Amino acid sequence: MSDSLDSSDDECNDFRSNIVINTVLEAMNGEKLIVGTKQVLRMMTEDKIEKIIVAKDIDDKLMRKLKKACASNEVQVGYVDTMKYLGELCGIEVGAACAGVVKE
Numbered sequence: 384m385s386d387s388l389d390s391s392d393d394e395c396n397d398f399r400s401n402i403v404i405n406t407v408l409e410a411m412n413g414e415k416l417i418v419g420t421k422q423v424l425r426m427m428t429e430d431k432i433e434k435i436i437v438a439k440d441i442d443d444k445l446m447r448k449l450k451k452a453c454a455s456n457e458v459q460v461g462y463v464d465t466m467k468y469l470g471e472l473c474g475i476e477v478g479a480a481c482a483g484v485v486k487e
Contacts, residue, residue, distance in 0.1 A: 423483040438466040
């Protein structure tokens with residue numbers, strides 16, 4: 384996994400890439416995974432998101448928006464290289480900018 388973006392940004396609480404895949408798979412098995420930026424941001428404002436996974440190849444403006452939301456809501460963030468890969472991890476046939484793990 385490349386480190387083209389500074390994923391240890393002070394603005395958000397990140398978790399390491401070796402945990403990201405397991406996090407997605409566990410969330411899918413427990414039906415606690417939501418996919419899509421709008422849904423993730425909406426549920427973050429409702430304090431229903433524990434962690435998010437973000438594709439590193441998203442637009443810079445969207446990346447800043449997600450990082451700001453994570454910092455404001457004390458949500459952990461992990462990264463994958465591409466939207467295509469995140470979509471595959473989430474079991475969908477299109478790319479995904481981000482996915483969120485719903486709090487229990």
